[in-house]
Amino acid sequence: MKVSLFVTCIGDRFYAEASADAVRLLRSLDVEVDFPMGQTCCGQPAWNSGHLPEARRMAEHTLAVLKDAEYVVLPSGSCAAMLRCTYPHLLGRRELSDRSYELAQFIVDILGVHELGRGLEGRRLAYHHGCHALRELGVREQPEQLLRSGGAELVPWEMDQECCGFGGLFSVKTPEVSTAMADRKLDTLPAAETIVSADGGCLLQLESRARYRGLNLEFRSLASTLWEARRGSP
Amino acid sequence: MNREAEGGAGARDRILARIREANGSRETVEHPGTLPAGLEPPVAYGGQRPDPVDALEDRLSAAGGRVVRLSGPDSARRWLEEFAQEFASVSICEGVPELLCPSLPNAQPEQAGLGVSMAVGAAAQTGSLLLSSTEGRRSQLLPPTHLVWVRAQDVHATLGAALEARMGDLPAALALHSGPSKSADIGRIIVTGVHGPGRLVAAVLEESGDW
Amino acid sequence: MEVHSRDYAKRARAILRDTPGVREAVTAATRSFDDHRRSAFAELDGEALRDWAEGVKSHALTHLDRYLEQAESRLMERGAHVHWAETAEDVHRILRELVEREGVRRAVKAKSMLSEEVGVNPLLEAEGVEVFETDLGEYIIQLLGEPPSHIVGPAIHRSLEDTQALFSERLGTATDASPEELAGAARGILREAFLAADLGISGGNFLVAETGSIALIENEGNIRMSTSLPRVHVALVGIEKILPRLADLSTFLQVTSKSATGQPVGTFVSIIQGPGGSRGGEPDGPEELHVVLVDNGRTRLLADPEAWEALRCVRCGACLNICPVYRQTGGHAYGYVYSGPIGAVISPGLVSLEETFPLPFASSLCGACAEVCPVRIPIPHLLHTWRERAVEQGLTEGTARSLMKGWSRAATHPRLFDWIERAMAVLPDGISRRLPMLRDWTRGRSLPRATGPTFREIWKDGIE
Numbered sequence: 001m002k003v004s005l006f007v008t009c010i011g012d013r014f015y016a017e018a019s020a021d022a023v024r025l026l027r028s029l030d031v032e033v034d035f036p037m038g039q040t041c042c043g044q045p046a047w048n049s050g051h052l053p054e055a056r057r058m059a060e061h062t063l064a065v066l067k068d069a070e071y072v073v074l075p076s077g078s079c080a081a082m083l084r085c086t087y088p089h090l091l092g093r094r095e096l097s098d099r100s101y102e103l104a105q106f107i108v109d110i111l112g113v114h115e116l117g118r119g120l121e122g123r124r125l126a127y128h129h130g131c132h133a134l135r136e137l138g139v140r141e142q143p144e145q146l147l148r149s150g151g152a153e154l155v156p157w158e159m160d161q162e163c164c165g166f167g168g169l170f171s172v173k174t175p176e177v178s179t180a181m182a183d184r185k186l187d188t189l190p191a192a193e194t195i196v197s198a199d200g201g202c203l204l205q206l207e208s209r210a211r212y213r214g215l216n217l218e219f220r221s222l223a224s225t226l227w228e229a230r231r232g233s234p
Numbered sequence: 235m236n237r238e239a240e241g242g243a244g245a246r247d248r249i250l251a252r253i254r255e256a257n258g259s260r261e262t263v264e265h266p267g268t269l270p271a272g273l274e275p276p277v278a279y280g281g282q283r284p285d286p287v288d289a290l291e292d293r294l295s296a297a298g299g300r301v302v303r304l305s306g307p308d309s310a311r312r313w314l315e316e317f318a319q320e321f322a323s324v325s326i327c328e329g330v331p332e333l334l335c336p337s338l339p340n341a342q343p344e345q346a347g348l349g350v351s352m353a354v355g356a357a358a359q360t361g362s363l364l365l366s367s368t369e370g371r372r373s374q375l376l377p378p379t380h381l382v383w384v385r386a387q388d389v390h391a392t393l394g395a396a397l398e399a400r401m402g403d404l405p406a407a408l409a410l411h412s413g414p415s416k417s418a419d420i421g422r423i424i425v426t427g428v429h430g431p432g433r434l435v436a437a438v439l440e441e442s443g444d445w
Numbered sequence: 446m447e448v449h450s451r452d453y454a455k456r457a458r459a460i461l462r463d464t465p466g467v468r469e470a471v472t473a474a475t476r477s478f479d480d481h482r483r484s485a486f487a488e489l490d491g492e493a494l495r496d497w498a499e500g501v502k503s504h505a506l507t508h509l510d511r512y513l514e515q516a517e518s519r520l521m522e523r524g525a526h527v528h529w530a531e532t533a534e535d536v537h538r539i540l541r542e543l544v545e546r547e548g549v550r551r552a553v554k555a556k557s558m559l560s561e562e563v564g565v566n567p568l569l570e571a572e573g574v575e576v577f578e579t580d581l582g583e584y585i586i587q588l589l590g591e592p593p594s595h596i597v598g599p600a601i602h603r604s605l606e607d608t609q610a611l612f613s614e615r616l617g618t619a620t621d622a623s624p625e626e627l628a629g630a631a632r633g634i635l636r637e638a639f640l641a642a643d644l645g646i647s648g649g650n651f652l653v654a655e656t657g658s659i660a661l662i663e664n665e666g667n668i669r670m671s672t673s674l675p676r677v678h679v680a681l682v683g684i685e686k687i688l689p690r691l692a693d694l695s696t697f698l699q700v701t702s703k704s705a706t707g708q709p710v711g712t713f714v715s716i717i718q719g720p721g722g723s724r725g726g727e728p729d730g731p732e733e734l735h736v737v738l739v740d741n742g743r744t745r746l747l748a749d750p751e752a753w754e755a756l757r758c759v760r761c762g763a764c765l766n767i768c769p770v771y772r773q774t775g776g777h778a779y780g781y782v783y784s785g786p787i788g789a790v791i792s793p794g795l796v797s798l799e800e801t802f803p804l805p806f807a808s809s810l811c812g813a814c815a816e817v818c819p820v821r822i823p824i825p826h827l828l829h830t831w832r833e834r835a836v837e838q839g840l841t842e843g844t845a846r847s848l849m850k851g852w853s854r855a856a857t858h859p860r861l862f863d864w865i866e867r868a869m870a871v872l873p874d875g876i877s878r879r880l881p882m883l884r885d886w887t888r889g890r891s892l893p894r895a896t897g898p899t900f901r902e903i904w905k906d907g908i909e
Contacts (some may be wrong), residue, residue, distance in 0.1 A: 007900045009856075013866045014893055016900040023908050035904050040856035046849045048810060050832030050841070054853035061857045131811035163769045167809025169845060172885035174807065176458045179889040180468060180773040181809070208890035246529035249684065249740045253510045256748035262507040265689060266500035269696050273497060275489045275709065293709060328728055344640060360699060360710035367721050370728035371673040375666060393710065394695035401691055404656060406523070406721035406730050407673065410698075410714035415666040417628060419582035419598065421605025422474055425628040428581055429635065430666020430713060 002032040003106070004069035006062070008079040009041040010200035015075070018200075018221035022075040022103055025227040029111055038065040044082045047090065048168045059090050071110065072100040075223040077133025077198040080105070085136045102133055102198055103223055104143040114145060119232020120225070121151035126192035128185070128206065129161045130199035143198055143222055150229025159188045166205035182209040186217075198222040269394070277359045277391045286358040286389045287438055293361025297413030298426060299434040306441045307333060313437070317381070318348070325377055327351040327369035334383050349377035349431065353384040356436075357396035360412055363436055364396055367407040374409065380431035382411065386440045446564050446592065449780030450792060450801040457778040457807075467602045471594070471775040474601035475766040481707025482763055482817065498700050499821040502757035505654075505687045506747065512654035512687045513738065519657025523719025525734040533563035533741055536681065540565065543735065544572045547677055549644045553635070555661070555668035556580040557648025558596060558760060559681045559739060561782040562795075565646060577638040579667035584631055588615050594776040594784070597705045597762040602775040635667070645671035645731065649682035650759070651697055652736075655690045658718050659736065662702060662711035669713050673721070678731040680717070684738050685747075685756040697759065704761035704819040742795035751830045755791045757820040764814035764824060770807060779804060786814035790827040798831060802840045805831035844881045867902070869895040 003026060007019040023033050043058030062083070066072050074080040083100035087093075107113050125147060133139040144154055165171065165181025172178075182205055189195070195217060197203050207219040278284040279292035291301040302317075304310040311333065318324070318336035325346035326335050335350065343349060351374050355364035363382045365374050374380060390396040393410075400408060415430035426432040449456065460467050505512055517527045530536045543549065552574050554560065566587075569576045578587040582600035585608055586593060593599030600608075608627055612618045616630045647668055651660040659680050661668045672678050688694055694716070702710045721730015747753050765771045765785030776784030781792045781801060789804040805828045814824040835841050855862045874892055877883050883892065898906075 009862075009866070012900045013869055013895055016898060016903055019900040020903050020908050023904075037901070038859045040859055040862040041852065043853070043856070046853055047829075048832075049806075049845060049849060050829065050834075050836040051846070051849040051853070052833050052836070054849045057853050058856045131809070131813070135812040135816065163809045163811035163813070165769070165809060167811070169882075170806065170809045172882045173803075173845075174454050174457055175885050175888045175890070176461045177770055177773050177778075177807075178809070180461055181769050182890075184472070184769070184772070204893045205890075208886070208893055211891040212889060245531045245535060245740075249529055249531060249738070249744060250510045250513065252740070252744035253513070253684075253747060256744055256753070257507055257509065260507055260750075260753075263500060263503040265504040266497050268692060269494075269497055273490055273494050275494075275699050275703070281488075297708070297712065344636075362710060362714070367673070367725075367727050367730050371669070371721070372729050375669055375673060392695070393699065394692055397691055397695050397716075401656070404658070404716075404718050406717065406719050406725040406727055406734075408716040408718075409669060410710065410716075411712070412708075412710055412714075413712045415664070416712055417581045417665045419580070419585065419600050420608045420624040420627050421603075422470075422477060422601075423605065423624040425624045428628050428632055428665040428667075429579065429639075429670055 001030070001070070002034060003071040003073045004034045004036055004066055006039055006042070006066065006072050006074045006079065008074060008076045008200065010204065011075055014204060015200045015221050018224045019075055021227035022223035025223065025230055026073065028230055029107065029113060031111070036065045042079045042082045044079060045168050047082065047086060056090055059087055063091070063096055066096055069099060071106065072096060073103055073106045074100065075103045075198070075221065076200055077102045077130040077137060077139060078201055081132035081136035102137055102139055104146055104198060104226070105137060105139045108142040108145060115149040116146055116226055116230040117232055118151040119229040120147060121232070123152040123194065124155055124192045125152045125225070126155050126157045126189055126195045127160060128164060128195055128197040128202055130197055130202050131163050133198055134161060146226055146229065147196065150226070155190045155192045157188065157190055159185050164202045164205050166201045168201070171205060178205070179209050182206055186210055186215060194218040194220050196220050196222055196225045274392055275359060286391045287386050287440070289358035289391070290356055290361060290389050293358065294413065294436055297361050298416065299361070299413045299436060302435065302437045303440055304437055310334065310437070310439060321347040321379070324348045324350060325373040327373045329369040330383065343372035343376040346377045348379050348381060349373040350381045351383070353382050353388065355396045355399055356384050356389040357393040358389060359392045360410070362393060362396070362410040362412040364400065365409045365411060366405040368405045371407065374411070375430055378427055378431055379433040379435065380411070381435045381437060384436055384438050386438055389438070446561055446782050448796055448800045450804050452780055453778055453803045453807050456780060457774045460774045460778055466604055466607070467775050468773050470604050471602050472772045474598055475772050478597070478706060478762065478766040482704055482766065485703040485707040494700060495819055495821050498697065498819050499757065501688065501693050502820050505689055506685065506753065506756055509684065509687060509747070512689060513684060515654040516652050516657050516687065520719065520736055523657060524724050525657070525719045525736055528735060528737045530737050530739045530741065536563045536565070536737060536739060537568045539737055540568060540679065541572060543677065543679065544569065544574055547643060549574055549677070551575045551638065551642045552644040552646055553577050553579050553638050553642040553671045553675060554583070555645070555647040555663070555671040556583050556599065557646065557681055558593070558782055559648050559683055560646060561592060563681070563739065563741060565681070577635060577642070579635050579639070579671055581628060581631055581665060584635065585611065592777070592782060595762060595765060596760050596783070602777070639670045639674045642675040643677060645675040645678045647672050647678065647680050649680050649686055650701065651688045651694055652682050652686045653688050653691055653694050656718060658691065658694065658716045660694055660698065661715040662698060664712040666713050669715050672715055672717060673730050676731055677733045677735070679735045679737060681737050681739055684740055684743050700819045701759045701761050704763040704817070746791065746794035749794055752790060752794045752827055755787065755794065755822050755827060757822055758787055758791065759820060761819060763817040763819065767813045767817050769811060769813070770809060779807065786824045787822070790822070790824055790831065793831050798834055798838065799840065802835055805835060848882065863899070863901055866899045870897065
């Protein structure tokens, strides 16, 4: 099986190693990974802020770059939702949408893999569900299942499905509300060593706020954590 | 005509014209029809006791009301006499049968300790007693305790059925009372008896017949 | 009501900075509302019920003219007076004439968002009428001179301590009075007002075309009293409140109550068909019933090919309760009577996008609201629609526009894009902090770490 990886702009810049882990993980599952070099940003920042022509241009560009892909896999729930759910609305056609998946969604739903390995034995993790993965893609069980099967304990977090406050431009237009939202997440966090999420935007938001407040927490991408689960296996 | 004419008729026509224009090219939506029985919110509280009177008792109790079930005129009379002892005066709605009126001095609704009314129906689904304005509203509202007589045969399973039964004979105001007056507006702490009666007692007359 | 929505960001900041208790109170109250809603919907087929409710409201809206005429006829047959108001000024004129003709001195008001919208209290007060808000929460905010902070719980932003201090100062209660004592003090004052008032003003949750019924849901009994005790009752009803049949009402009463507070139905429901008293041939009740059908921007919203769906709103507040943005500030930040997600999509339609401009942007687009709306208003979609229009109309800031233009240019030129991504790693923090967007980001957040190679560079080197 062959997939084209779409790392997204945040993945390329802020989570480069995590994106590389996504490649390692997929290869370890006998998936051939291709990286079309022309890829850039899916257009979500423009779409979210109401800049339709710009969003459309970026979407068309992405479509052109990924047109030959058998599957597109994104280590980002939010951008996967952009390709799967927003592109049809934005462009009036579905050509890439039905072939695009968030990483955990692809592993469980398409590859049919439910266990990666036991490399997370003894780890206490808190999982943050990104809003778009959860509510647009309907991805809820897949990441939790893979983490648990890796041996991790997922701590119950009553706010695990509440928005972190990122929201793209929202985070800089109303920074006080945005950080208050992040605080609500951080202040209700049970004892866990690491917060894991499939979304780079959410991780940037939560980590930046936690560091500002001097909180000693580790933030980790789902891709890297899943690779850890896999790598640790015999 | 009660349509207020001055300037009003013009406003009416202009509003209706704007509505027609707004809806002009819009596809009309069909009414989805009567709510399928399977979609009705459950009648029985917590999935237990499906009998309408049982369910009414459970729902109303859960909302802070009290339900008394009385088998016949004698037991009703006996219970009423004892119940009435804690009150000094009463305000009784028109239409409450003589037998069901406590022997207490009558007082104005705003002074009486107890108000007594006769429900025109009830809905188990929501724990609601249906009260008609034709019997007078003040005695239903102003005394701090409200005793409502309900005939078991008037207790419907669903709110829809209870309202439908009144459809041909709607008073100026039909009211549903589904518990004691309450508010959580002060610090989210529930306080009862804020404006309306702080105690609601539904006395269900289980034996059918003439009361 | 005056519109202060343009200051959303400033107002939100001030609330979080100056009155941190508001965030705690609002979060606690909305979470509690939402927990109750969740339990209530757990015992039924919520999704199918929402489909049905959506269908009924959409049907009513697409036949609105016919149903309004039907409701009007029914009401007139029962001896009610029916008025039509195109604007807030029309409502004012109708009320002014009534006040003069009936010699109204004192009015009791049952909670009505529409009366806030059209500014009933200032008008009546200017006419020399003493006005009492009788819902306990409304009474609290009337004493404070504040607008409601929430559709269902107008004073949810106030703690017990706040109300103890307020009532102690204004009503002379003890500084440590219990909620019962505080409610008792308000009850005493308002009971007198009920008995002495000439006019009762209410809103209307629903208007049933088939029977001409105005339905009102509440928990305290103040609405029943406001609509039963004074000689004249005026009901202000938005034209979108129509339900076709009485059979629809029984379900809508339940769906609305469950969505608002999780109750099977509100403690008291009034279903009003006409005047009572001697006019209605009844022992008591108002001699006159005036129903004011209010447009005030609703036909404009109806004409909107996208946003008309927001007129299905039943004002349950479920979208406010689940909204993580609303939970931080409460309703006052939004600067208009309708706040939270639904406020952000109806206010631009009712008032204008210009005056309420940043409200559609007061959302992280998390989508939680869409999952709880009992009539399936596509709130996130409508937020998008208003955002697109705001951009088209040039209402947004130039910086954001230039940034998006620049970004889309970069994103369609991979080599430029690559260069920018790499440049971020070498940009000194001191400079980053001064860049337009990052400057705001660092208000309360550290700079994100953009060190090391980009993925593109790693890929080129080969991944082991």
